[in-house]
Amino acid sequence: MKWREYAEQMALLARNLLAQDSVQATLDEIAASAVRLVDGCDAAGILAVRKGRAVTLAAHGDMVRESDRLQGELGEGPCFDLAHGEGGQRVYRIADLTEPQPAWERYASGARELGVGSMTGVLLYTDDADFGALNLYARQPGTFGEDIEVAGWLLASHAAVALADARTIDQLEHAMETRHAIGEAMGILMERHRLSEDDAFQVLRRISQHHNIKLRDVAQRVRTDRTDPA
Structure with a gap:
């Protein structure tokens, strides 16, 4: 998708997110919009870590909940670490999950069995706290290149505004x-x-x-x- 087209889609997304009537509806729409807007994205979800436990806040695509469950059981994984605030990271990208992943060796093995080929994620945060991690999945290795980090930040920024608004309304x-x-x-x-x-x-x-x-x-x-x- 060209950047001009993507910007137009972001504008539409902002209006659509602000039209949701609850925090949960906003979270669900964020995940669905990621799949709809990001080229090659097959599934997306929002993972939070509450009291050391992985909690799936939204999921669009079957592999999301299985991936979240696996990370919760193992206590490791890129989404888990990002949502947990490990290392102060705000974004991660795994271009090819078929390659060795020393930081998450057990998770990477399980994720490959789930059919995950490429992953990326960005932290969602409002003005007072981190909300969780927005994670994008692709079955095809090499799907998410460097450009996805900018696209992810744009999506997460719109999502953060909508979340703050939805929480206030709730x-x-x-x-x-x-x-x-x-x-x-x-x-x-x-x-x-x-x-x-x-x-x-x-x-x-x-x-x-x-x-x-x-x-x-x-x-x-x-x-x-x-x-x-x-």
């Missing part, structure tokens, strides 16, 4: 839902027990603290069960 929606649930539960208690607004809130708060349950969950129980929280 947080706002969650906050609004929580406020609505608590307000409705307070109204039920006020009507049932003739409590003031402040007293109703304090009842919910005390139950939350005493039973170590989130305030929103206490409110939801009052709303759905219509039971006395005491």
Whole structure:
């Protein structure tokens, strides 16, 4: 794909990513877009490392989850190391996986059995934290040359903006839902027990603290069960 055409595709991608309605939908679209936009890319996924464990956040193509599972079991691999922050890397590229890979010998052997011939990845990060690694797979060795690093950065940059936006929207929606649930539960208690607004809130708060349950969950129980929280 020529760079002008790729730039136009990136502009379309930016609009498409920002149109997604959740963080998960954004992650899924990032992976799907990588396969659609990058020449020779057969599969793509987003891998995160949480408390030392590999977690597949998105996968487009069968080999992605198998590759992530293998790296998680072995505790090694280019995607795993990148997502884990090993060596301070922001990008990796394996042009030909059929050649020896001393850093990931066990993973490379397993990846070849999965049909992976070439790999590349770039770190996805928002303004406050690393999100994970966007990894691209090709069955054909030699697919990803040096140009892919620039293309990967462009894709990851657009993805990071969309992720930050999606996370903000999710947080706002969650906050609004929580406020609505608590307000409705307070109204039920006020009507049932003739409590003031402040007293109703304090009842919910005390139950939350005493039973170590989130305030929103206490409110939801009052709303759905219509039971006395005491």
